[in-house]
Amino acid sequence: MSHPDSAADAPTDADVDAKADAAGADGDARLPPKLDAPPLVGNTLQFARDPFGFYDRLDERGDAVRYEVARQEFCTVFEPEHVERILVEENEKFVKAEMFQEAAAGFAEQGLLLTEGEVWRDQRVRIQPAFTPEKIRSYTDAMVTYAEQLGDRLADGEVVDVEDAMSELTLKILAKSLFDVDVDDRREVVREAAAALNARGDASGASAFLPDWVPTPKNRRFERAMADFEAMVDDLIAERRRDGSADADDADSPDDLLSILLTAEGPDGTTMDDAVVRDQMVTFLFAGHETTALALTYAWHLLGRNPDKLDRLRAEIDAELGDRRATMADLPALDYTGRVVDEALRLHPPAYVLFREPTEDVQLGPYRVREGTAMTVPVFKIHRDGRFYDAPDEFRPERWDSEARSASNSDRPEYAYFPFGGGPRHCIGMRFALAELKLVLATLAREVAFDPTYDGDPDLSMAATMRPDQPMEMRVRKRD
Template sequence: MSEATHTNDASGARDPPRLDGWPLVGNTVAFARDPFAFYDRLDSTGDAVCYSIAGDEFCTVFEPEYVQRILVEENERYVKAQAFRQAAAGFAEQGLLLTEGEVWRDQRVRIQPAFTPDRIQQYADAMVEYAERTAEDLASEAGAAENIVDVGEAMSELTLRILAKSLLDVDVADRRAVVREATEALNDRGDAGGASAFVPDWVPTPKNRRFRRAMTAFEQLVDDLVDDRRDAAGEHDDLLALLLHAEGPDGTTMSEDAVRDQMVTFLFAGHETTSLALTYAWHLLGRNPDAAARLRTELDDVLGDRRATMADLPDLDYTDRVVTEALRLYPPAYVIFREPTEDVRLGPYRVREGTNVTLPVFKIHRDERFYDDPDAFRPERWTDEFRAELPEYAYFPFGGGPRHCIGMRFARTELKLVLATLARELAFEPTYDGDPDLTMAATLRPDQPMEMRVEPR
């Protein structure tokens, strides 16, 4: 790499290539009509490409080295992008996903103890226990004449229960509809295809009204959970306890609004993402019977008739690769947004202050420069040698740098334990043809119910 590439000085650098667009509307129409085709076009234009959407300046980067620079090496020169903040407006603005600077740092330090390896060890029991219950429910449904299950729904229910039990010590089975409606409304409003993400949230469109209503109900649910906790006798040792009692550097505890926003953040960020990852993993295993067979052989060899525990994870190597490969092909957090707070340099390019810089995880994960046969599901590819040679940030489903996913270890543990527990008992066979069409919403979601035939093993 040349000396010039490493300098932080943006002067003397050139603008990245630019997509032509119509005056005033820029590339808004092309993006809204088919965002996937739009990203393909960007990708074939250059390794960093600028364009305009709804009057705002965007730049998408396809080079892992630039990703590393943005998320890690020069993270202090970036904040979450305005486009991201706008799409999330009205959603947990004081929560960890959206705060910046000292406020963010203080929150991250307070919350981090809820995600240490020891803590995750404690959560592992809830993960396996709820997964076993789901396996029983699905097996009894599978025994009935109609054995087709909406796997997306089943995983959503399971991951929400695990999350709420682990982090808040509550069983939310009967209150799932509220969380679900808020998730749907946020996704609906954030749907990139509809370009509604670019309409400010105070504009009373039907989508924004639905979102407000759903958020109000969601916040009420969270307030009730907090009230229950304040009233409850007995010590708790979980995320909610930390939020209520942990003191910051100034010796104060978090405000009521901040506690609520954190809860909303965690119930959203930790639920939909893991549920999608599991759903895609079942889809991929259903489409690749050899991989499914290999997974089961590993589970039989390592576990025999025992239930999986956290201590088994180091031996569940193939299970780990299945999870890694599923997150490569279908990263639920499919684009990461940043905005430079000053002009910055990326390789030969200058990117101007205030540009919405997007890091398309889903494109880089299928780049044939890094992955042979990039669309194929091949858990075997994740050998130690392959990992060692892969450029850092050619794979980043959990982001990177100081703002990487705080729930990463939690999520990877959960994904492996749930897969191991269910795959021992059941097989899932998609009832639809091919791969699902996807929607770019707040997460990368299938456009259809993921209905699969459930067969007991």
């Protein structure tokens, strides 16, 4: 990252700001407005103390706003057109922000989520065959079977931590579909690694801004947990190699993600190193497990608070499925189920903010954003912008009905809704996740409902994902 002020004779930030401000509204060089900040500490403490309030303040200030956290210049954008430019139209001018890479240091650095350029492109091409519609169809049996098993286990009147139950379910589904393993006895290792990653990424703790080599308790916990987790993944790889089923020519070999990782050749004819395979598995176990678990948890919360929507959901499931198990072929007809999923992801996008860094100066509308700025795209704010949504805080799956969409919402910009990101780096697991969310909801909702035992909406925290700050305890109500 190189700033204009890194060379001795270059203008300082203040010079550049003053010049840009002087350029005024008609000058292309205008920088986005900057949030006032105490000298030296910048906006760090304001942000750490109350990240939600901080984002509200930024939002009030404009569509693109600069500020300073941990001595790094940030810029947050709230305008869908800017988002589209960053993620899609000019995506080649951006990398995942260095600040984000630092926060994730020690976590799957060679995995698909964090690599860049040719290395990323080559990985994406190799991994894509694990996510074709045909492949996803082959995973749906595990999605429905495990959801049914959970439904059978739940007893009427019992109080369960729904996040925990969804987390166990989505991990089982993911591990079975992508790696063909049963993770029951290994769940603790995955859970501790996820918790440690979240604790370290938690924006409200000042240690989130310390480099990872500072031995804070959070960093030590993270290192221990990641070491255990990686050892577990190494065992899985070794098991697969030992079984001989990683051989691409073996007709009996499973062609799941793990075998693709072990056998797919890159342009130079070589396969991935074990260390890279391990980072990919760590990436997928995290990226594909917590996100879907949270989406389901929020969906149950919202349905628990809105019984009329649950009734409508059940009416659809009864009409479309009767006593049959749901399959992939049913998804197009499970229209309202899809709306519930879309609306839960709007109100509570698990990947709540995206990070990017321009590798050269870029123009966003009237503003110039300088190379090296840490840019954040707050999905969770844009998803509740009153310019694009009526009653933005309300759970209204109907807003996605096709008629409603064409009548009142046709002028909503595409990037006012992007729970899976956009452009070449959009979520590779999107189709997998949408199939899983709909099938799990349809399978469980016909049998059980969850009534929240707490009041109101849960407090949330900005960790690696946007997570509830409290146990999501809900009472199981079995259907008569």
